[in-house]
Amino acid sequence: MQEIPYKIYLEENEMPTQWYNVRADMKKKPAPILHPGTLQPVTVNDLAPIFCEELAKQELDDTTPYIEIPEEIRNFYRMYRPSPLVRAYCLEEKLQTPAHIYYKFEGNNTSGSHKLNSAIAQAYYAKKQGLKGVTTETGAGQWGTALSMACSYFGLDCQVYMVKCSYEQKPFRREVMRTYGAKVTPSPSMNTNVGRKINAEFPGTTGSLGCAISEAVEAATTQEGYRYVLGSVLAQVLLHQSVIGLETHTALKKYGIKADTIIGCAGGGSNLGGLISPFVGEMLRGEADYEIIAVEPASCPSLTRGKYAYDFCDTGKVCPLAKMYTLGSSFIPSANHAGGLRYHGMSSIVSELYDQGLIKARSVEQTSVFEAATTFARVEGILPAPESSHAIKVAIDEALKCKETGEAKNIVFGLTGTGYFDMYAYQAYNDGTMSDYVPTDAEIEKYLSSLPTV
Amino acid sequence: MQEIPYKIYLEENEMPTQWYNVRADMKKKPAPILHPGTLQPVTVNDLAPIFCEELAKQELDDTTPYIEIPEEIRNFYRMYRPSPLVRAYCLEEKLQTPAHIYYKFEGNNTSGSHKLNSAIAQAYYAKKQGLKGVTTETGAGQWGTALSMACSYFGLDCQVYMVKCSYEQKPFRREVMRTYGAKVTPSPSMNTNVGRKINAEFPGTTGSLGCAISEAVEAATTQEGYRYVLGSVLAQVLLHQSVIGLETHTALKKYGIKADTIIGCAGGGSNLGGLISPFVGEMLRGEADYEIIAVEPASCPSLTRGKYAYDFCDTGKVCPLAKMYTLGSSFIPSANHAGGLRYHGMSSIVSELYDQGLIKARSVEQTSVFEAATTFARVEGILPAPESSHAIKVAIDEALKCKETGEAKNIVFGLTGTGYFDMYAYQAYNDGTMSDYVPTDAEIEKYLSSLPTV
Numbered sequence: 001m002q003e004i005p006y007k008i009y010l011e012e013n014e015m016p017t018q019w020y021n022v023r024a025d026m027k028k029k030p031a032p033i034l035h036p037g038t039l040q041p042v043t044v045n046d047l048a049p050i051f052c053e054e055l056a057k058q059e060l061d062d063t064t065p066y067i068e069i070p071e072e073i074r075n076f077y078r079m080y081r082p083s084p085l086v087r088a089y090c091l092e093e094k095l096q097t098p099a100h101i102y103y104k105f106e107g108n109n110t111s112g113s114h115k116l117n118s119a120i121a122q123a124y125y126a127k128k129q130g131l132k133g134v135t136t137e138t139g140a141g142q143w144g145t146a147l148s149m150a151c152s153y154f155g156l157d158c159q160v161y162m163v164k165c166s167y168e169q170k171p172f173r174r175e176v177m178r179t180y181g182a183k184v185t186p187s188p189s190m191n192t193n194v195g196r197k198i199n200a201e202f203p204g205t206t207g208s209l210g211c212a213i214s215e216a217v218e219a220a221t222t223q224e225g226y227r228y229v230l231g232s233v234l235a236q237v238l239l240h241q242s243v244i245g246l247e248t249h250t251a252l253k254k255y256g257i258k259a260d261t262i263i264g265c266a267g268g269g270s271n272l273g274g275l276i277s278p279f280v281g282e283m284l285r286g287e288a289d290y291e292i293i294a295v296e297p298a299s300c301p302s303l304t305r306g307k308y309a310y311d312f313c314d315t316g317k318v319c320p321l322a323k324m325y326t327l328g329s330s331f332i333p334s335a336n337h338a339g340g341l342r343y344h345g346m347s348s349i350v351s352e353l354y355d356q357g358l359i360k361a362r363s364v365e366q367t368s369v370f371e372a373a374t375t376f377a378r379v380e381g382i383l384p385a386p387e388s389s390h391a392i393k394v395a396i397d398e399a400l401k402c403k404e405t406g407e408a409k410n411i412v413f414g415l416t417g418t419g420y421f422d423m424y425a426y427q428a429y430n431d432g433t434m435s436d437y438v439p440t441d442a443e444i445e446k447y448l449s450s451l452p453t454v
Numbered sequence: 455m456q457e458i459p460y461k462i463y464l465e466e467n468e469m470p471t472q473w474y475n476v477r478a479d480m481k482k483k484p485a486p487i488l489h490p491g492t493l494q495p496v497t498v499n500d501l502a503p504i505f506c507e508e509l510a511k512q513e514l515d516d517t518t519p520y521i522e523i524p525e526e527i528r529n530f531y532r533m534y535r536p537s538p539l540v541r542a543y544c545l546e547e548k549l550q551t552p553a554h555i556y557y558k559f560e561g562n563n564t565s566g567s568h569k570l571n572s573a574i575a576q577a578y579y580a581k582k583q584g585l586k587g588v589t590t591e592t593g594a595g596q597w598g599t600a601l602s603m604a605c606s607y608f609g610l611d612c613q614v615y616m617v618k619c620s621y622e623q624k625p626f627r628r629e630v631m632r633t634y635g636a637k638v639t640p641s642p643s644m645n646t647n648v649g650r651k652i653n654a655e656f657p658g659t660t661g662s663l664g665c666a667i668s669e670a671v672e673a674a675t676t677q678e679g680y681r682y683v684l685g686s687v688l689a690q691v692l693l694h695q696s697v698i699g700l701e702t703h704t705a706l707k708k709y710g711i712k713a714d715t716i717i718g719c720a721g722g723g724s725n726l727g728g729l730i731s732p733f734v735g736e737m738l739r740g741e742a743d744y745e746i747i748a749v750e751p752a753s754c755p756s757l758t759r760g761k762y763a764y765d766f767c768d769t770g771k772v773c774p775l776a777k778m779y780t781l782g783s784s785f786i787p788s789a790n791h792a793g794g795l796r797y798h799g800m801s802s803i804v805s806e807l808y809d810q811g812l813i814k815a816r817s818v819e820q821t822s823v824f825e826a827a828t829t830f831a832r833v834e835g836i837l838p839a840p841e842s843s844h845a846i847k848v849a850i851d852e853a854l855k856c857k858e859t860g861e862a863k864n865i866v867f868g869l870t871g872t873g874y875f876d877m878y879a880y881q882a883y884n885d886g887t888m889s890d891y892v893p894t895d896a897e898i899e900k901y902l903s904s905l906p907t908v
Contacts, residue, residue, distance in 0.1 A: 005466045006532040012459045078460040079544065079835045090533065090607075108562050110837040110872070152832040153544075172626075172877040176837060178884045179828055374633055378606045381533045383564040383630060418564070420874045423626040430632045 004100075007084040008251045015082050016246040017069055019239045022277040023349060024065035025284040028356065030235070030348040031323035033059075034310065039454055042320050050220060050319075052227050054125040058236040065281075067239065069121075076120045076153060077243065080109035085251040086415075090379040092399070099402035101395060102257070103415040104248045104275065105382065110176070113385065113417030114271050115146035115231050118240035122229045123150035132225035133157025137187065137212035140166055140340060141173030142385075142417065143231030148180035158182040159226075161189065161215045165206035173421050187212040194218050194316070208332065209342075210315020217318050232268030233313060233322075233347050241274020248412065249278040259290060261398055263413040265390035266294040266303065266361070267340050269347030275414040276359065283358055292359040293398075294350065295390040297369075298438045300333040302326055302346045303354055303361035305444055310454035311345055321454065324351040328447030334437040338366055338425035339386025344447075364393050365436040370429040372396050373419070385417040386425055458554075461538040462705045469536050470700040471523055473693045476731040477803060478519035479738040482810065484689070484802040485777035487513075488764065493908055496774050504674060504773075506681050508579040512690040519735075521693065523575075530574045530607060531697065534563035539705040540869075544833040546853070553856035555849060556711070557869040558702045558729065559836065564630070567839065567871030568725050569600035569685050572694035576683045577604035586679035587611025591641065591666035593620055594794055595627030596839075596871065597685030602634035612636040613680075615643065615669045619660035627875050641666040648672050648770070662786065663796075664769020671772050686722030687767060687776075687801050695728020702866065703732040713744055715852055717867035719844040720748040720757065720815070721794050723801030729868040730813065737812055746813040747852075748804065749844040751823075752892045754787040756780055756800045757808055757815035759898055764908035765799055775908065778805040782901030788891040792820055792879035793840025798901075818847045819890040824883035826850050827873070839871040840879055 023029055032041035047056035058067065069077075088101040106114035126134050133156050138144030144160040151158035160182050167174055167186035177184050187207045188195040192215045198205060220228035231237065252259055262279055264272035272294050282288040296303055302325045311326040313319040326345035333342045346354075353359050366386075373389035375396065376382070384392060395413040402409050419426065428434040477483055486495035501510035512521065523531075542555040560568035580588050587610050592598030598614040605612035614636050621628055621640035631638050641661045642649040646669045652659060674682035685691065706713055716733055718726035726748050736742040750757055756779045765780040767773040780799035787796045800808075807813050820840070827843035829850070830836070838846060849867040856863050873880065882888040 007466075009463050012461075076835075110831065110835055110874075112874075149832075149835060153835070171881065172874070175877040175881045175884060176874075179831055179837060179880050181832065377564065377633055378635065381530075381564055381603060381607070383633060420564075420566075420626070420630075423629040426633050427625065427629045430629060 004087050004255055006089060007086050008255060009084050010082040010247060010251055012078055014250055015074070015077065016243055017074065018066040019069055020242040020246055020277050020281060021061065021065055021067055021239050022281055023062035023235065025281045026352065028352065029062045030352040034321040034454065036312070036317060036320055050217065050228050052122070052125045052129050052131065054128065055122060055236050058239055059234060070124060073121055073124050080116065082247050083108060085248055088380055091376060094375065094379045095396065095399050095403065097399040097403045098406060098408040099399040100408065100410045101399055102410065102412045104244055104412070105415045106244060107382065107385065107415065107418035111142065111146035111149055112420060113142050113146065114241060114244060114274070115143045116149060117243050118231060118237045118270065119146035119150035120153065121240040123147065123154050123156055126227060127154040127156055131156070131227055133159060134227055134229045135159040135161070135216040135220040136229050137161045137209060137216045139163050139209050141170060141177065141421065142340065144182065145173055145176050146231065147229065148177040148182035151182065152180040159219055160184045161187040161212040163187055163207040163209055163212050170421065187215050189215060191215070192218045208315065213314045214316035214318055232270040233343065233345065235349055237270045238273035238277065238347055238349055241270050242277040244271065244274040244414065245276060245278045248275065257410055259412045260409040261291045261293065261411045263293045263295060263391045263394050263398070263411065265341060265387050265414070265416065266296050266346065266350065267387065268343045269350035271414050271416045273347050273350050280353060280358055293394055294354065294359055294361045295394045296361065296363050297333070297337060297341050297390065298363040298365045298436065299337045300327070300342050301363045302344065304363045307448050307451065308351060308355055309451050311451055313345065321452065322348045324348045325354065326451070327444060328450055330450060331447045336435050336437050338428065338434065339422065341387050341390065362394055364390055365438065367434055367436050369393050370426070370434060382415070383419045384415060385419045386422050388414070388416040391415070458541050458709055460543060461540050462709060463538050464536040464701060464705055466532055468704055469528070469531065470697055471528065472520040473523055474696040474700055474731050474735060475515065475519055475521055475693050476735055477516035477689065479735045480806065482806065483516045484806040488775040488908065490766070490771060490774055504671065504682050506576070506579045506583050506585065508582065509576060509690050512693055513688060524578060527575055527578050534570065536701050537562060539702055542834055545830060548829065548833045549850065549853050549857065551853040551857045552860060552862040553853040554862060554864045555853055556864065556866045558698055558866070559869045560698060561836070561839070561869065561872035565596065565600035565603055566874060567596050567600065568695060568698060568728070569597045570603060571697050572685060572691045572724065573600035573604035574607065575694040577601065577608050577610055580681060581608040581610055585610065585681055587613060588681055588683045589613045589615070589670040589674040590683050591615045591663060591670045593617050593663050595620060595624060595631065595875065596794065598636065599627055599630050600685065601683065602631040602636035605636065606634040613673055614638045615641040615666040617641055617661040617663055617666050624875065641669050643669060646672040662769065667768045668770035668772055686724040687797065687799065689803055691724045692727035692731065692801055692803055695724050696731040698725065698728040698868065699730060699732045702729065711864055713866045714863040715745045715747065715865045717747045717749060717845045717848050717852070717865065719795060719841050719868070719870060720750050720800060720804065721841065722797045723804035725868050725870045727801050727804050734807060734812055747848055748808065748813055748815045749848045750815065750817050751787070751791060751795050751844065752817040752819045752890065753791045754781070754796050755817040756798065758817045761902050761905065762805060762809055763905050765905055767799065775906065776802045778802045779808065780905070781898060782904055784904060785901045790889050790891050792882065792888065793876065795841050795844065816848055818844055819892065821888055821890050823847050824880070824888060836869070837873050838869060839873045840876050842870040845869070
């Protein structure tokens with residue numbers, strides 16, 4: 001057999017030309033999303049005032065298995081894709097494990113993460129529809145950065161509502177967005193009714209993601225030629241992110257490697273869903289079997305401690321409801337939670353796959369995550385994002401189990417991005433001031449008790 | 455002919471196994487470096503108390519054309535190399551130029567620049583010599599980060615003296631270094647005689663690169679088992695950086711592309727020297743001809759306005775003297791100079807090639823550099839380092855000339871790194887508060903008047 005290189009790069013002509021829509025192969029589909037007013041399944045027409053039409057169609061399409069990637073998007077992908085599937089030789093040696101560890105590295109682009117895969121698709125469809133621009137919210141700024149880059153490429157206006165405390169405390173991502181021409185507004189702002197109302201009610205507030213979503217949605221629906229876009233959770237986002245899994249699948253096949261365990265971090269589920277889609281497809285069609293592990297923070301444990309129920313996708317309760325594993329739409333992780341993965345719910349596709357037993361879930365505490373991140377950085381040379389490091393933590397755990405059992409498992413995990421804009425969190429870890437937080441059962445119960453009755 | 459992909463990646467087995475030492479092909483060699491006490495050419499024995507022995511040998515070897523890259527270093531290179539040679543299709547389209555633009559991208563690693571190519575080599579030889587650790591200085595932190603990564607890989611202690619104002623104002627690179635286990639000390643410190651002296655003389659000083667060098671050298675020579683290492687200027691560094699040029703040369707050859715113009719930014723000369731070495735070698739051997747352009751900041755114009763003379767390599771005058779294009783060792787660029795490329799002199803190899811007329815030099819002002827950087831970022835998707843953006847500026851200028859003349863030249867430039875830790879400078883540009891500074895003739899004359907008499 002061919003020797004496995006450190007980095008497996010596909011040729012450009014081996015890159016996917018179609019996204020894979022895993023819902024098409026699911027016998028039991030994810031539950032439909034519901035209109036927040038009528039509580040009836042939404043239609044493309046319901047979604048059209050908020051979302052681009054083509055994206056609304058993709059959101060509701062659970063039967064077409066493969067959807068063509070337009071040439072313009074494929075050209076953009078070629079600027080930073082195919083992303084490498086890396087054999088973690090140095091990590092294996094460090095751990096002295098018989099396991100073979102691979103990671104799909106999505107951080108080699110200026111947005112620093114996989115978010116760009118969907119941002120460029122969403123910007124493309126907005127442009128194609130003849131829109132002037134898009135609005136969105138961003139917390140730490142990973143999604144906002146990706147969207148800014150995508151909009152800059154297609155000449156679209158990009159309006160980002162950035163949670164005020166991030167805007168002030170994390171100025172670097174804000175400046176990356178501005179460099180790409182985006183208008184970045186600290187939220188709550190005085191641009192929108194909802195922003196003015198919140199500022200009047202809570203003077204000096206530093207904002208929240210829920211408030212920023214509400215402002216972005218209002219901005220999209222009150223300006224001619226604008227729509228709202230979202231970087232995770234939605235089925236359309238998982239569809240676009242399937243490019244991660246498809247490349248991984250092709251690369252493994254090219255070298256005759258059969259994955260045993262596939263691991264991804266999970267916040268809203270976009271990276272995990274994209275990575276595992278083609279593999280889950282094989283499981284659904286009875287062609288292969290894999291152990292799939294979703295890793296979430298112990299401080300925001302939607303899969304491991306949440307409830308599978310209909311819930312609002314946003315704190316402001318203006319977006320549709322989805323059936324998902326959720327902690328309740330008012331849940332906000334403790335302030336000492338460092339990384340992303342802070343969404344209260346989980347993609348309805350990932351939720352349904354979890355409910356069907358096709359994937360497992362595990363929660364990990366952040367100090368152990370940064371310990372794994374530091375180990376990884378020192379031997380593999382890449383300083384990982386806190387989000388991605390959740391997957392690293394479990395990949396290391398699994399590789400150490402192999403060391404005990406002597407099994408030479410093939411472990412594949414998603415390294416979604418780099419941590420260059422997360423050095424405050426690393427500083428806390430380096431200084432020994434980072435702490436862990438796990439919500440009590442009573443706290444979880446409190447948030448879950450306010451789930452809507454559907 | 456084969457279609458040129460967006461990114462040309464060599465196979466791992468096409469990576470160089472030897473560095474190329476351009477001095478071997480130079481009939482007129484760079485002038486020897488001189489001992490600061492005796493003003494006689496230094497010997498390996500002179501250098502041995504400060505530098506690792508093998509590196510001292512490489513420093514003085516101007517006859518061996520190819521030097522084996524040890525396997526341990528090649529294995530490390532495989533974690534982030536080969537680096538891609540990118541065809542800038544989108545930039546070409548934006549400029550509507552008939553020119554073909556290529557860039558060798560060295561930023562896809564956590565150090566964010568090409569500095570890692572030499573850091574790993576220097577760490578390897580230190581380890582091989584049985585040393586405990588190395589010391590160095592860093593300004594903005596690019597070199598310090600690369601060295602931290604390299605030392606972490608080989609289990610060496612890494613002590614970095616970081617200019618105090620950078621230590622306080624740019625905490626992120628400091629944290630990356632700490633994550634890789636380096637001891638980062640703000641300079642001037644109370645650890646060294648020279649640091650204590652400066653702190654006593656100038657209470658509250660925020661330090662300078664010259665002072666940090668002096669502290670690092672003192673730390674290396676007063677601790678058992680330590681040596682001092684440097685990230686640019688030296689011949690050994692250009693030797694290691696030849697890996698950039700060798701990969702570029704192989705990639706162009708593989709696709710039958712003949713470069714017409716080769717452009718690199720130049721501070722101390724490590725990246726430029728590495729990129730152009732194999733091409734200059736062809737010129738020296740009469741096998742090919744290229745137009746080679748070194749680009750420097752107008753605020754620190756050593757090639758375009760300096761003098762070709764012997765000068766001290768450091769402000770503290772403890773290191774050997776080199777014959778180079780220099781502005782005088784006391785020259786410090788104006789405080790409004792944003793990026794790196796702030797060294798007062800230029801690698802003696804690059805200086806000699808420039809003096810022989812084999813390369814040209816051009817100086818550019820920083821506002822135009824950030825304008826070029828922003829254009830590049832928006833179409834090519836990579837947010838470039840301020841240093842690298844000097845090369846982008848001239849590459850764009852040359853491509854626009856081709857637009858006028860209709861020539862389809864092949865323009866190749868070095869994209870040394872990413873700007874993720876330079877967002878303060880981008881912010882100044884985005885806010886319109888960035889200014890340009892060009893020293894007057896009188897200022898240049900003042901600094902040059904203090905050159906040593908050798």
